Amino acid sequence: MRVAIVTVGDELLAGDTVNTNAAWLCTELTERGVSVERVTTLPDRVADIARVVNEYHAEYDAVIVTGGLGPTHDDLTMEGVAAAFGREVEESEAALAWLTEQGGYAAGDLAEGTTHLPAGARMLPNDEGVAPGAVVESVYVLPGVPAEMKAMFARVADEFAGEPTYSETVATPEPESTLLDRIAGVQEAFDVTVGSYPGEHVRLKVTATDPETARSAADWLSERVEVLEE
Incomplete structure (x- = not known):
């Protein structure tokens, strides 16, 4: 299984935040016998995210994208992934149900955009935070906060397997x-x-x-x- 990792965030490129997510994912995937063949860091820019995700989706068995989930002005990862597939970003009933039924949130308390995912995506619950992740075909979109990313990866880890080394x-x-x-x-x-x-x-x-x-x-x-x- 050949995988590419895409980490998103202006703070990573500026050196304000150390990119520990990429190193952690590389270790986890390698231990599962998966071949990590690309690690790319991108700015919070929809066009860049869409272009790279589109390219890597065509080339690799799976793509893991981390960072930039949520409703704030620079959380553009979901929009970029949706654009890579020519999809809209829309309200996810599964995300809303999870947050209100399992997360203890009232719908009116959630910031606008929190439950928006690419159309047709599989929702991934965020056990350590609020903003959900998503799977669009073979692209896995995870949070940038390390604790949230690790917990969410655990939910899909069994979907990554190769020959043990x-x-x-x-x-x-x-x-x-x-x-x-x-x-x-x-x-x-x-x-x-x-x-x-x-x-x-x-x-x-x-x-x-x-x-x-x-x-x-x-x-x-x-x-x-x-x-x-x-």
């Missing part, structure tokens, strides 16, 4: 540029992918579709590189 990591003080021959060697010897992540030291992450292969590849590397002492 297993990883092992070998840390070495050797410079990354000197490791190229052994990185190539382990990929020739085993059916694995290798990530090389430099920092205070280099982390070599080997990933396979079964734990035995991942462990064997890590052992192979450990015998051929200088292993960082714990």
Whole structure:
């Protein structure tokens, strides 16, 4: 399963808010065997949201969009997703029923636009907030507030599945540029992918579709590189 993630918010692009949602979703999806192939951050602009969602919907098995839900002036994500599908944004009876019956809100107390979703969308309840999410075909629209996003993702998590992967990591003080021959060697010897992540030291992450292969590849590397002492 191939997935693209779209995070929406001027505050993300300005650096006012750290984009933790993207990192969290990437981790969750990868652990489910899903291949995350795009992470894109967009401004609160309907045309940009519509264009990117339309493109990614055609290319990937699913698209997750986070941020900009609700009735305020810069909450334009639902409108952008609706535009991507040529749909209107309209009152959702399911959202209104959830908020009044389960959320304890009176209809008159809800801000205008709170229950508006793209026409024909599947409503996703917001267990940690007010503004509901939505699913439009294979596009999942979640809140930007991390606690709300995580709770809503839990409701649809089982809809994201792929072949499980297993990883092992070998840390070495050797410079990354000197490791190229052994990185190539382990990929020739085993059916694995290798990530090389430099920092205070280099982390070599080997990933396979079964734990035995991942462990064997890590052992192979450990015998051929200088292993960082714990």
